[in-house]
Amino acid sequence: MGRKLLLDKAHIENIRFYDVYRREGGYRSVEKALKTMAPDVVTDEVKKSGLRGRGGAGFPTGMKWSFLAKPEGVPRYLVVNADESEPGTFKDRYLMEFIPHLLIEGMIVSSFALGSKRSYIYIRGEYAWIVDILEQAIAEAKNNGWLGKNILGSGFDCEIYVQRGAGAYICGEETALLESLEGKRGNPRIKPPFPAIKGLWDCPTVVNNVETIAAVVPIINEGGEEYAKIGTGKSTGTKLISACGNIKKQGVYEIDMTISVEEFIYSDEYCGGIANGKRLKACIPGGSSVPILPANLLLKTAKGEKRMMTYESLADGGFATGSMMGSGGFIVLDETQCVVRHTYTLARFYRHESCGQCSPCREGTGWMEKILLNIEKGKGKMSDIDLLWDIQRKIEGNTICPLGDAAAWPVAAAIRHFRDEFEWHITNPDDAVRRNYGLMHYADILTVVAS
């Protein structure tokens, strides 16, 4: 059994409510931080922990906090990113739904470190019922003296508010999120200036993912150095993985970044293997934006080493033969699934979610969707594959925000690793509408050792 720091108590009955959460040791980190630590010392602990942002980009959290500008007389803000809309990702929802006080506790400590007196949770609009859960947790925390004025006699004042979005993946991008929180369309801003200098209402702002802020609780309780001992290399601590697709046990798992991908997929502690006795074909290990890998490259790196569930190992080989940890949205495709169709649904997603500010993204995502649908329906031409490749290359790196890259990468990776499947759709149009290509050379050739 791996170490669990975030979800170790999530199964306890009624942990959603304050009394149970407190009885189980909740809010200790607030007592410790506000009574015995200076704000900068809290930031130092987070630095020592090696915690990397859990929202997708993996940026070191302590470093981000230390960039926050602190001009005299200007408010600073902490905004928690609970927009969670990357296909395959549903971990923040789990945390907020089952153990909401963990997020509130982490926010109080983080707000103290950053000097944020008004902190916001920006939550995707569809998670409507979770807004109620969070607001109840906030009210309970406030009634028990953990929020409001002069918390624990420390002189620190803090309030937390929940802001609901209204359906837009792009609002997960931090500057689009801030625009949305200001009551506008979610159009990303040009950076610099970065939010740490000019963020919400032009004030210095830190945007962090839900899981990142929750991880601050065990970091303060146990100390940054202790936290850093868990995991492997620069992948410290634990990571929530939301596993879905064709596996036996879909759900949210907390892993301590010491296990292999093979173990994660096949062991009964985690995914329990591929569903319905089928074989593994491919996997997108970190949310829809990261490259898809065929089974053989997923389980072992190009060098033939076991691939591990860490930031470094998942990225081993770069985009040529590797992928990314991303948001931890782990999507598994079995042998009967069609890579062209799956890639088409993702292209449709990005076309739908493009904010439309940059022409390569706005136009390119639409073209990719159309071409992929044609190929999927057996109406493609051989030259379409090169055209797709060309379009995705013209999007990548040529846009205001990373959504353009996020739309380009899945298409690029699908062609890179599954070109023969695209070609088969084009040369066998009748078959392509009736059946799927199947497994071919992607088979999980490895003998599975994990039980």
Next chain:
Amino acid sequence: MIKFSEKSLQEVQRIISFYPEGKQKSAVIPVLHLAQQEFGGWLDVPVMDYVASLLSITPIEVYEVATFYSMYNLKPVGKYLFEVCQTGPCMLNGSDDIIKYIDDKLGIKPGETTNDGMFTLKTVECLGACGYAPMMQLGKKYREHLTKAKIDQIVEECGRSAVTNN
């Protein structure tokens, strides 16, 4: 005359209190949710104008927002809105079949409403429930691990008005 109920007006005030002095424009997104809920499930122009006047912002500032976000309906919808996710992970678990089943059962394609105004079918992109696929949003809640039998049951519940949207 369009006017929120007392309860909703109090909720608007509570939302405005989330922001610093003078930043009540931030309330537009949550207040539009309230308006859509209270005024028939969609946002007609007079409703948006009313929201603008409540928040002391210009109507165009409200239209800009209402047209950007996918949860706002700019046309009337049925009493029950089935928002079925069709993105990759849901597709891997059979969302195409669920959409087709609803189409066959209720005689509506995505974007259409039944003649009696009861049901609208809408396909949506990933709702963050990929591990519980196939799924749809109905009112405030998610319906997950959908099967044909579950769709039958949900339609039947709606027929008995046993489903609340909020």
